Amino acid sequence: MGDAGFFRGTSSDQDGRFSDKEKKLLKQMKFENTLDRKINMDKINLDVIKPWITMRINDILGIEDDVVIEYIMSQLEEKDINPKIMQV
Numbered sequence: 001m002g003d004a005g006f007f008r009g010t011s012s013d014q015d016g017r018f019s020d021k022e023k024k025l026l027k028q029m030k031f032e033n034t035l036d037r038k039i040n041m042d043k044i045n046l047d048v049i050k051p052w053i054t055m056r057i058n059d060i061l062g063i064e065d066d067v068v069i070e071y072i073m074s075q076l077e078e079k080d081i082n083p084k085i086m087q088v
Contacts, residue, residue: 021073025088035083 058064075086
């Protein structure tokens with residue numbers, strides 16, 4: 001026990017039990033062809049579409065949920081957006 005109780009051997013990346021669930025879902029699901037197109041988010045003014053996103057989410061959920069809206073906005077503010085991951 002000179003190794004302070006740490007496990008030796010394979011890492012979590014190498015162990016099949018800890019595979020990336022997101023990658024597995026992306027392989028299983030079918031997506032629209034429009035989600036394959038890249039979008040330059042630098043050309044999109046998020047301040048303009050935020051009110052529409054807020055209204056649309058409130059209509060879909062039937063309630064006002066700030067957590068969902070802020071999550072969506074944080075996803076859209078990232079540089080490299082993968083729309084397939086957003087759909088998952």
